[in-house]
Amino acid sequence: MRDIRVLHVDDDRGFRELTADWLEREGEGFEVVTEASAGDALDRLAGDGEAIDCVVSDYEMPGLDGLEFLEAVRERAPDLPFILFTGEGSEGVASDAIARDATNYLQKRGGSEQFELLANRIENAVEQYRSRRRVERQRELEETREFYRTVVEESRDAIRIVQDGTMTFVDDRFVELTGYPAGDLLGEPAETVVAPEYEDLVASTHEARMREADSPDRYEIEIETRDGDRRHVELSVSRIEQDGESASLSLLRDVTERVEREEELRRQKERLDTVVSNIPVVVFVLDSDGVFTLSDGQGLANLGPEPGDAGGEAVFDRYGDNEAVVADVERALAGERVTTTHEVRDAVFDTTLQPVFEDGEVEAVIGVAVDITERKRRERELHRFEAIVEALGDAVYAVDEDRRIRYVNKRYADMKGLDPEELRGTRTDRWADGAVIDRIAERTAELQRGEREVAAVEYESRNADGETVPVENRFTIVEFPGGEWVRVGVIRDVSDRVERERALERERDRLDEFVSVVSHDLRNPLNTLDASLHLLADDDEHVARCRRAVDRMDELIDDLLMLARQGDRIGDPEPVVLADVATSAWKTVETGDIDFVLEADLTVMADEGRLRQLLENLFRNSVEHGSRNPESGPPADGDTVETVTVGMTDGGFYVADDGVGIPPSEREAVFEGGYSTAGRETGLGLSIVKGIATAHGWDIAVTEGVDGGARFEITGIDRQ
Numbered sequence: 001m002r003d004i005r006v007l008h009v010d011d012d013r014g015f016r017e018l019t020a021d022w023l024e025r026e027g028e029g030f031e032v033v034t035e036a037s038a039g040d041a042l043d044r045l046a047g048d049g050e051a052i053d054c055v056v057s058d059y060e061m062p063g064l065d066g067l068e069f070l071e072a073v074r075e076r077a078p079d080l081p082f083i084l085f086t087g088e089g090s091e092g093v094a095s096d097a098i099a100r101d102a103t104n105y106l107q108k109r110g111g112s113e114q115f116e117l118l119a120n121r122i123e124n125a126v127e128q129y130r131s132r133r134r135v136e137r138q139r140e141l142e143e144t145r146e147f148y149r150t151v152v153e154e155s156r157d158a159i160r161i162v163q164d165g166t167m168t169f170v171d172d173r174f175v176e177l178t179g180y181p182a183g184d185l186l187g188e189p190a191e192t193v194v195a196p197e198y199e200d201l202v203a204s205t206h207e208a209r210m211r212e213a214d215s216p217d218r219y220e221i222e223i224e225t226r227d228g229d230r231r232h233v234e235l236s237v238s239r240i241e242q243d244g245e246s247a248s249l250s251l252l253r254d255v256t257e258r259v260e261r262e263e264e265l266r267r268q269k270e271r272l273d274t275v276v277s278n279i280p281v282v283v284f285v286l287d288s289d290g291v292f293t294l295s296d297g298q299g300l301a302n303l304g305p306e307p308g309d310a311g312g313e314a315v316f317d318r319y320g321d322n323e324a325v326v327a328d329v330e331r332a333l334a335g336e337r338v339t340t341t342h343e344v345r346d347a348v349f350d351t352t353l354q355p356v357f358e359d360g361e362v363e364a365v366i367g368v369a370v371d372i373t374e375r376k377r378r379e380r381e382l383h384r385f386e387a388i389v390e391a392l393g394d395a396v397y398a399v400d401e402d403r404r405i406r407y408v409n410k411r412y413a414d415m416k417g418l419d420p421e422e423l424r425g426t427r428t429d430r431w432a433d434g435a436v437i438d439r440i441a442e443r444t445a446e447l448q449r450g451e452r453e454v455a456a457v458e459y460e461s462r463n464a465d466g467e468t469v470p471v472e473n474r475f476t477i478v479e480f481p482g483g484e485w486v487r488v489g490v491i492r493d494v495s496d497r498v499e500r501e502r503a504l505e506r507e508r509d510r511l512d513e514f515v516s517v518v519s520h521d522l523r524n525p526l527n528t529l530d531a532s533l534h535l536l537a538d539d540d541e542h543v544a545r546c547r548r549a550v551d552r553m554d555e556l557i558d559d560l561l562m563l564a565r566q567g568d569r570i571g572d573p574e575p576v577v578l579a580d581v582a583t584s585a586w587k588t589v590e591t592g593d594i595d596f597v598l599e600a601d602l603t604v605m606a607d608e609g610r611l612r613q614l615l616e617n618l619f620r621n622s623v624e625h626g627s628r629n630p631e632s633g634p635p636a637d638g639d640t641v642e643t644v645t646v647g648m649t650d651g652g653f654y655v656a657d658d659g660v661g662i663p664p665s666e667r668e669a670v671f672e673g674g675y676s677t678a679g680r681e682t683g684l685g686l687s688i689v690k691g692i693a694t695a696h697g698w699d700i701a702v703t704e705g706v707d708g709g710a711r712f713e714i715t716g717i718d719r720q
Contacts, residue, residue: 003029004126005051009041009069010034010058010085015108019056019085022115023122030119038064042072052080053126054103056118059086059093067093070100079132081125085118103129156253158233161240162190162206163247177233177254179226195222195230202235206248209237220255232259282349282369288362290315290329319344328353332365347373395491403428403437406486415471415493417464431462440473444487447477458494470498570607570695575720578602578611578653582646585615591623591644599647603720606696614692615655617685618712619644622657625710641709651715652698656705667702 006023010016013036020032033052035041038061045052055073059066066084073082084097087108094105103125106118158174160167170185178185178193185192190206191199198221208215218236225231234253239246285294291314319325328338332353342349349369356364395412399405405423413420416431429437436459443455454476460468475489578600586596604611622644641659648654662670671690689712693700698716705711 003031004053004122005031005033006054006056006122007041007044007052008032008034008056009036009038009061011036011061012058019115019118022112023119026112026116026119028123030122037061038066038069038072041069042076045073045076053129054081054083054122056083056085056122059084067096067100070097070102074101079129081122081129083118083121083125157251158254160185160250160252161242161247162250163242163245165190167192168242168247174252177225177231177252178223193223193225195224198222206237209239209248210246212239220259223252232256281371282367284367284369286315286329286333286365286367288333288364290333290365292318293364329365332367333362335362341372342369347371348376394493397489397491399428399487399489401485412491415461415463415469415491432459436460440475443475444477447475448485461491470494570610570692573605573607573696573718575603576606576608576611578604578646581608581612582615585612586619586644588616589619589623591619594623594641595643597643597645597647599645600653602648602653604652605718605720610692610695614689614714615646617689618655621685621689622655622659622710625659649713649715652713652717654711654713656709656711658705658707658709661704661708662702662710664704670702671700 008016008019008023010019016034016036020034023030023032033044035044038057041055041057045055057066057069061069064072066086070082070084073080078101081103082101083104083106084093084102085106085108086093097105104121106114106121108114156173158177159169159171160174161169166187166189167185168187170182175182175185180193191202194202201219202221205215205219215237218234220232220234222230223233232255234255236251238249238251240249241247283294283296284292287293291312315329316326322342322344324340325342325344328340328342328351332338332355335355335357337355338351338353340351342351348371350372351367351369354366355362356366393411395415396407396409397405397412398407405426405428408420408423410420413423416423432440436457439457439459443452443457446452447455454474456472456474458470458472461471461473462468470493472492472494473489474492475487477485477487479485579598579602582598582600583596622641641657643658645656646653647656670686672687690700693714696717698714700712700714703711703713
């Protein structure tokens with residue numbers, strides 16, 4: 001038996017010391033501590049109770065007697081051996097002692113035998129006490145082991161024990177979590193599965209826990225599995241005893257899914273915050289009284305308040321003047337889900353009000369209002385555009401990259417003999433030949449390369465019945481962000497124009513035949529007559545008259561041929577400097593000493609050759625018709641035409657002379673074919689001028705010049 005420590009309590013100092021000496025001398029391994037009173041003994045037990053193996057107490061003592069002392073000890077240590085060793089012996093005291101759970105009762109007697117008996121009683125009581133304690137501890141240990149076995153088996157957490165920096169135990173869940181066999185983990189450093197960036201945190205926290213210093217009960221780290229994956233775990237560490245030495249018990253809970261959910265929620269919140277902050281939306285929450293508890297979103301920009309400014313304010317106070325808002329909020333507070341459109345301070349919102357219920361009562365209203373002001377504006381513009389498009393007499397369409405129809409107006413649908421809805425989504429290949437489709441594709445590619453802004457293709461377009469009609473398709477492309485584009489075009493029925501062109505072609509054929517007749521059948525006899533007249537005497541008056549008639553007929557034929565060959569046709573207009581063309585035309589006309597004044601700094605869109613013919617005829621008209629003696633050609637000295645001027649007007653230019661002018665009654669007739677004030681002229685010059693002006697789309701009129709004479713004004717000119 002190991003040493004026995006005895007607390008002896010007796011108010012008799014001599015007997016107390018004697019008893020201590022005997023027990024320590026005669027007993028095996030006895031250590032005796034003494035106290036003179038029960039109160040002092042209780043204090044010692046309170047301060048050193050775990051070190052006392054047995055209490056030996058007298059009965060009669062000042063303060064508490066032996067039995068009262070026994071009761072006090074039993075309150076603190078129910079199983080501690082207690083022997084009542086008293087000089088007052090009676091059956092009543094012994095009975096009370098046993099009733100109060102004294103371990104033994106012994107009377108003081110003379111001689112050393114009493115101490116031998118006391119020592120024996122102490123040894124037996126302590127041995128029984130220690131035996132019971134061993135059994136109890138063993139039972140508690142078994143119960144503890146069973147408890148921890150149950151905890152380990154039922155726990156959702158992985159468990160490991162670390163001692164002296166190495167793993168001494170891992171459970172099946174730890175093996176499953178890390179992917180390592182238990183044999184690969186036991187004896188390995190505690191940091192074996194810890195992600196490198198968390199090793200210092202784990203080491204410092206473990207050290208603090210072992211020192212019982214302040215450290216977090218739980219914290220999160222990442223571990224690396226055998227496969228190289230990472231798992232998020234929640235780690236808690238407790239200090240335990242293992243084989244009498246300090247160790248740490250770690251519980252690891254796999255929280256990877258929770259962390260990933262939290263991360264996804266965080267990303268979703270960031271996206272939501274980005275959406276709320278950057279798109280025209282207002283998110284708000286009202287309590288059951290209609291008071292704002294949340295107000296946020298970029299859509300507030302059109303309403304004035306900054307995010308959060310409305311917090312604590314009732315919606316009825318802020319928007320009380322808006323009857324629609326007030327009425328809809330009241331409906332939502334009454335439990336109705338409301339979806340509507342609100343106009344608030346010149347802004348338009350698509351609004352949803354969703355009641356939130358608790359115990360059947362509306363606890364709050366969540367509101368989402370999307371600012372659709374710009375969308376509404378675009379819709380109004382689109383409606384106006386559609387109205388304009390539908391009012392057009394031409395067919396309008398939009399086609400995507402796959403040549404599928406996105407939009408057509410009613411005119412387009414009418415041309416095809418179908419409804420607009422029947423056409424949308426169909427391919428345009430149905431309405432034209434492959435060669436036409438290829439030409440349109442070529443022009444579209446040119447538009448995409450920026451080689452032109454608008455393209456045009458003419459072809460025969462089919463309708464649903466297979467009938468064809470000549471059309472002009474003018475189109476461009478509209479590009480959208482992301483590279484998508486559509487081809488937008490206008491198709492015009494050019495049947496009338498084609499018919500006119502065909503009629504003109506037939507007329508041109510007749511004119512060509514006329515030119516041939518005039519050139520051959522009429523000019524040849526004139527040439528023969530002219531040659532014969534040259535053989536006659538020059539001084540014969542009749543011969544001279546015949547020659548003048550031949551010259552007159554020759555000029556008439558030239559003018560007729562010009563009208564027949566050119567008529568009102570012009571080439572493609574191009575920018576022409578009027579001053580340059582006028583100067584060139586003046587040089588081709590026999591003008592004598594007439595002054596030419598140029599006051600026109602103007603560039604016009606015209607067929608340069610036909611414009612020169614127009615000016616030549618006007619110049620020739622001034623020279624030959626402006627004098628009082630038109631038979632004589634250019635005015636001689638004393639005639640009235642001294643100057644011909646080319647100048648600018650607001651809408652074009654003019655050619656004026658200072659000759660005799662044209663009477664107002666004759667100004668309309670001068671442009672008619674055959675009209676002439678000079679007997680020797682054909683009267684076709686101004687008719688040619690009129691035709692050239694008309695071919696260009698210009699207007700021409702004759703008035704009186706500033707200094708008298710005739711003034712021809714050409715207007716409606718496209719300036720550059």
